[in-house]
Amino acid sequence: MLIVMSWLREYVAGLPPTRAVADALIRAGFEVEGLRSVGGEFSGVVVGEIVDFEIVETKKKAVRWCQVRVAESAGAEDAGAESAGSRGEGVRGVICGAHNFAVGDRVAVALPGAVLPGGFEITARRTYGHVSEGMICSARELGLGEESDGILVLAPRAPIGADVAELLDLADEVLDIAVTPDRGYGLSVRGIAREAATAFALPFTDPGAPADPAAVPGPAREAYPVVVEDTAACDRYVARVVTGVDSRATTPLGWQRRLSLSGMRSISVPVDVTNAVLLGLGQPLHAFDRAKLAGAIIVRRAVAGETLRTLDGVDRTLDPEDLVIADDTGPIALAGVMGGASTEVSATTTDIVLEAAHFDPITVARTARRHRLSSEASRRFERGVDPALAPVAAALAVDLLAELAAARPEPGVTDLDHRPAPAPVTLPLTEPERLAGRPYPAEVVRRRLVDVGCAVADGSATEDLPGVLIATPPSWRPDLTRPADLVEEIMRLEGYDTIPVTLPSLPAGRGLTAAQRMHRAVGRALAHAGFAEVLTLPFVPEDAADALSLAAADPRRAAVRIANPIAEDAGYLRTTLLPGLIAAAVRNIGRGQRDLALFESGLVFRERERIPTDVVTPPVDRRPSAAEIAALDSTLPGQPRHVAALLTGRREPGGWSTPARDADWADAVDAAHVVAEAVGVTLTVRAGNVMPWHPGRLAELSIDGRVVGHAGELHPRVLSDVGLPPRAGAMELDLDALIEVASAAPPMIAPTISTYPPADRDVALVVPIEVPVADVTAALRAGAGDLLESLTLFDVFEGAQVGVGQRSLAFGLRLRAGDRTLTAAEANAVRDAAVARAAELTGASLRA
Known part of the structure; x- marks a missing residue:
């Protein structure tokens, strides 16, 4: 504004x-x-008087060679100008292309050296056979208006030589x-x-104060017949009539200037008057050409199929929810939004019916959005217009039309008033302090409510409510409906800066929860392992599951649709972190960064099998109970926290002594182990087969038989579809599941460091190729017992030497006791027990 x-x-x-x-x-x-x-947009423009002029004919148009007096006694000052002595003291010769002036008129003259808006400097120059010593200006050239039919003609008594900016009070x-x-x-x-x-704390002259009924001209009768069929959508409608509007009248320069500075263009006196009232009071008005009205004005809802050509020249098909102003011919305006072309005032209009009404904000807002038609009127009605303003605004517009366009007010006023009685608000005097956190004396509360415009009464005197005020909000504040609204006004007027800034004191011992500490530990561990964290949006397209080639029965296909997506190509919530990581990797690869190790920790969203429909939204005046919160949560999709990583390109850079090493499926598995170690759990690794991973290079990760994630190389088809290079690896873990297991486990006990030397033993076992390495590893650990310090797989061999369908697994066992040095016999016995246990559980045999 x-x-x-x-x-x-x-x-x-x-x-x-x-x-x-x-x-x-x-x-x-x-x-x-x-x-x-x-x-201050121009300088050097003075009042001049047209002394004489002659017509200069040219090939294109006729111009005037004008003699303009710019001072009572002054000579020509420019060395290159023609002598002014023969034309009289203070007279300048100026070429002008306009013809809307006569001898004796006072005009605005920009003398050589003057500067017009836009930095345009005026100089004396020869044109049309004469030296023009300046420029006679139009209102547009001075920045006083958008349109111009000729030069600006000033008042007849404007002092010659006076500065135009000062004369017109333009500053x-x-x-x-x-x-x-x-x-x-x-x-x-x-x-x-x-x-x-x-x-x-200054006196305020309210231009919207109700007018004295005795000041309304004529008897108390209708000015124009009006019928309001929908009194809920239009609770007040005022109509006034003026006749004899002078079509030749022009809006005074001062009003044009005021409208222009307010962001509106001067059009005609009737339109300018309605705009001036709108800007001054905030009450939208509409002017109908009375000669174009047929019968009474009717305020009603539109009928399906009705059409209306609005003032912007667009034919609009109306909706039954639209509130319209109609007459016997049909709709003539969209109520509170825009008038219709059929009853528009024009240059030939002499009789006008003025509308000043109050329309329901929601109705106007929906109509404006339905037709994509925002206007100055709808902007105000949507936010709430003072319903008491209608008769005052109409009376002011009538007075201005009479003053500026010689209009004659018709007797009477049509005022259909269906406004509901204002609802008082009960405000305990302790409420401001309770909400704001600082005391407000009772006299301050009363004074500020009066400043807002409320009628304030003591509750003890009217309702037997001691310590309570009964405040009736003013008509221009429809937003004041509850005690908190009144408290906000008190705080605002007293100053938000007077409210002390205090931080709540936290109870001792409160800090990060165990889960939060684990979240941070995972992020630090992956960062230490060389991964860079990214944060991606949780919104994915509908075909995100197709890009990953997920099976039809895969639960990750059941994506939750967003009711109001920020973009149609991202209208679903992610069920896995991989689409975001893949998009980030593709973006970086497109910018030349191919060696990537990215990770993200965030929520994924899984559709629930059954969503209750009978959950009631709790009230806002209290904290919801635990049961109510649980009921609300049950309507939301499941939101487990996952952690995922993606690797492309080189995992280790090359040097003069060693070649570079590309990332592979094992690096993705290692990343999963880094996460598990950070939260204090151990993953069991088995071969898996699930998209979007390569079936032969995928590890299924589990804890106590519960699958918590996967890691390995992405499927070649997926890599090709999404634009990633070959051999890219990825892992994804259910971090909430890991933390759940870690939280339920007993506290970890730090291992005892033995000062005695270890005993190393190697074993090579031959097992069927379908036996998982994890099963063999678990069997060896179980057989070795407490003396086993570490177990390492250091070789895998398949070939004719071990037989068809068999493979050799070579393990290194490090044995150590905490209280003695192990003998060779003890070490060999532990090795033999481990081999025996592996043979029993997996069918393994020692390789010859």
């Missing part, structure tokens, strides 16, 4: 400088986005204020003036 300060000062006398006003409005909760000074300042949706009254000079007057 652009607020012209000269206009604001008409309502509030004694305001300090504009910068102080802006600061006060900011302190009162308004966002002042800018402050600019106007009127002004404009505030640019962003008005929040709950403060519709701020979309007017009246509303901002009230706030400024309150901020500086």
Whole structure:
């Protein structure tokens, strides 16, 4: 909202400088986005009088060679100009292409050296056979209006030689204020003036104060017949009629300037008057050409199939939910949004019916959005217009039309008033302190509510409620409906900066939970292992599962659809972290970074089998109970936290002594072990077969028989589809499942460090190729017992030497006792027990 300060000062006398006003409005909760000074866009423009002129014919058009007196006694000052002595003292010769002036008119003349808006400097120059010593200006050339039919003709008594900027009082300042949706009254000079007057404790001259009924001309009768069929959507409708509008009347320059600075273009007197009232009071008006109306005005809902051509020239098909203004011919306006072309006032209009109404904000907002038609009127009705303003605004518009266009007000006023009685709000005097955290004396609470415009009564006197105020909000504040709204106004007017800033004190011993510490431990462990963390959006396209070639029965295909997605190509919640990691990797590869080790920890979303439909939303005046919170959570999708990693390109760089090593499936498995070790659990590794991984290079990861994730090389088809290089590896783990197991496990006991030497034994076992390595490893550990310090697989061999369908697994066993040095016999006995146990459980035999 652009607020012209000269206009604001008409309502509030004694305001300090504009910068102080802006600061006060900011302190009162308004966002002042800018402050600019106007009127200094040009200099060196003076009042001149047309002494004489002659027509100069040219090939294209006829121009005038004008003799303009710019001073009562002055000579020509420019050395290159023709002598002015023969034309009289202070007379300049100027070429002008306009013809809307006569001898004796006072005009604005830019003399050589003058600067016009845009930095355009005026010089004397020869043109059309004469030396033009300046320029006769139009209103547009001076930045006073958008359109111009010729030069600007000033008042007959304008002093010759006077500075035009000073004469027209063009110096002004404009505030640019962003008005929040709950403060519709701020979309007017009246509303901002009230706030400024309150901020500086100055008297406020309310231009929207109800008019004296005795001041309405004529008997109390209808000005024009009106029928309101939907009184809920239109609870007040005022109509006034004026006749004899002078079509030749023009809007005074001062009003044009005021409208222009407020962001509106001057069009005609009737339109300018309605816009001026809208900007000044905040009440939208509409002017109908009375000659184009057929019968009474009817406020009703549209009928399906009806059409209306609005003022912007667009034919619109109406919806039955649209509120329209109609007559006997059908709809003639979209109520609160835009008028219709069929009843538009024009240059030939002499009789006008003025509409000042109050429409339901929701109805107007839905109509404006339905037709994608936002207007200055709809912008205000959506945010709430003062319903008491309608007769005042109509009366002001009638007075302005009579003053500016010689219009004659018709007797009577049509005022259909169906407004509900204002609802009082009960405010305990202790409520401001409870909500704000600082005390507010009772007299301050009362004074600030009165400043807002509330009618305040003592509850003990009216309702037998001691310590309570009964506040009836003013008509221009429809947002004040509950005690918290009133408290907000008190806090705002007293200053948010007066509220102490205190941080709540936390109970001792509170810190990160065990799960939070594990989350951080996982991130640190992967970062130490050379992985870079990325954060990706949880939104994926509908075909995300197809890109990963997931099976039809895979639960990761059941993605949850977002009700209001930020983009149609990302309308679902992710069921796995891999799509985001893949997209990040593809983006980096496209920028030349091919050696990647990325990880992400975040929530995935899984559809529940059954979502209850009978959950009731709890009230907001108290904290929901645990049962209510659980019921609300049951309507949401499952949200486990996962951790995933992706590797492409080189895992180890090459050097002069060693070649580079590309990342492979084993690196993805190692990343999973890094995560497990960080939370204190051990993963069991088995061969797996699930997309999007390569079936022969995939490890299924489990704990106590519960599958918690997978790691390995991605399937070649997936790599080709998503644009990743061959051999890219990935792992994904259910981090919540790991933490659940880790939290249930007993505390870890630090191992005892033995000072005695180890005993190393190697064994090579031949097992059927289908036997998992994990089973052989577990059997060896079980057979070796407590003396086993570590077990390492260091060789895998398949070939004719071990037989078809068999493979050799070579393990290194490190044995150590904490209280003695093991003898060879003891070490061999442990080795033999481990081999025996492996033979018993897996069918392994010692390789010959």
